Amino acid sequence: MGSDFYQSMILPHAGIIIKICRAYTNSQEDFEDYYQEVCLQIWRSNDRFNQQCEWSTWVYKISLNVCLTYLKKTCNHHQIFASDALPAGAQQEVANFHDSSIEQLYTAIRQLSEVDRAVILLYLEEKSYQQIADIIGTNFNNIGVRIGRIKQRLNKILNRQES
Amino acid sequence: MSKSIESIWKEGFVDDNALIAPRINQLYQQKSKNIVDKLIRTIGYNLIGLIIGAMVIFMGLTFVGAPILGVILGIMIFALVVIGKRQVRQLELLDKDDNSYHYLKSFDGWLKGFIATYTAIYRYFYPAVFILCVTRFGFSDIGRSIISGLAKDYPAIPQLFGIPVVFPVGVIIVAFSLAYFAAAIYRLDMNSLYGRQFAKLDELIKDMEAIQE
Known part of the structure; x- marks a missing residue:
């Protein structure tokens, strides 16, 4: 990958990639692997970008597709899926955000299913229901209901964390 | 909880540029x-x-x-x-920048096609390999001596061109069994290699389809 491409096409959107990768990883090492994989796939499929959507939307799509399909083998050869419970101590490892509230929110998001994570991340990034439906590839009608349920679940988890 | 998740998110990411991206090292070689x-x-x-x-x-x-x-x-x-x-x-x-559902569906479709193609091939491949090996064995010195020994020791068994009929019948039964169980054998083989990925893929697709219901 040329550094020009990284600087001009990926780095301005690194925030999106970081936010998504954080939601699908439980450790700094995994996070860096996911981040690199997303960047690699963005670069590889750059030729197919046909400008039918915004570049940022395209970055979202690739980031989510990579995170949804990425499998990481741990040292003991057990495969950890992003939907697995956060291992003890992992929170410390991924605590890269200065704000503790956002860290708590991430911990809660990681307890959702992989698809719910994608939906809520897009919602929090203020994507419209239509954009969320387009990126995920689902019906626009049910997105609102799904988001409502996810938010309820997140609030429950956050309340549990606080108490 | 005092703040909504929306405000936690907004306040947590006031400036996206403040997020530190990991260093990219030899990405292409990764x-x-x-x-x-x-x-x-x-x-x-x-x-x-x-x-x-x-x-x-x-x-x-x-x-x-x-x-x-x-x-x-x-x-x-x-x-x-x-x-x-x-x-x-x-x-x-496969189009990686397609929406997630279509991407996973097209991958799943490819996988199913791949398995179906090989299942169909192995239905003929396994029996063919077996028949070829047995036939070659039958023409070898050891094979010939075993067959002629059996024909001599058990003259009551009907023979076909000097070969006790149990041999070709046995070969045919095993060949048909291999053809019949080819799909199961291949499935077992695939599941041992890719079972976990298949399960994850199914789970993701089902979850996405659940949103559509």
Whole structure:
């Protein structure tokens, strides 16, 4: 990958990639692997970008597709899926955000299913229901209901964390 | 909880540029580890394994005096490699920037097609290999002496061209069984290699379809 491409096409959107990768990883090492994989796939499929959507939307799509399909083998050869419970101590490892509230929110998001994570991340990034439906590839009608349920679940988890 | 999740998010990411991106080191050389690349890689290894297997079988059979059988089996295995290569090439056409559901569905479709193709092939491949090996064995010195010994010891068994009929009947039964169980054998083989990925893929697709209901 040329550094020009990284600087001009990926780095301005690194925030999106970081936010998504954080939601699908439980450790700094995994996070860096996911981040690199997303960047690699963005670069590889750059030729197919046909400008039918915004570049940022395209970055979202690739980031989510990579995170949804990425499998990481741990040292003991057990495969950890992003939907697995956060291992003890992992929170410390991924605590890269200065704000503790956002860290708590991430911990809660990681307890959702992989698809719910994608939906809520897009919602929090203020994507419209239509954009969320387009990126995920689902019906626009049910997105609102799904988001409502996810938010309820997140609030429950956050309340549990606080108490 | 005092703040809404929306405000936590907004306040947590006031400035996206403040987020620190990991350093990218030799990205192009990094191994791709996502499910698709991993599968392509595993299939690639399998194909290389088949080529090595074909060579070993050819050399082994030539060494024991059955070069023609070695050539035939080698060609058959090589045909499996060519078909596998073609299938993998199709996989590379998958559109990664498609929406998540379509992407996973098209990958799942490819996988099902791949399995169906090989299941159909193995339905003929397993019995063919078995029949070829048994036939060659029947024409070998040991095979001939076993068959003629049996024909002599059990004259009551009906014979076909001097061969006790239990032999061809047995071969036919085993060949049909192999054809019948080819799909199950292949499924077992695939599940042992890719079972976890298949389960994850199914789970994701079902979850996405649940949103649509």
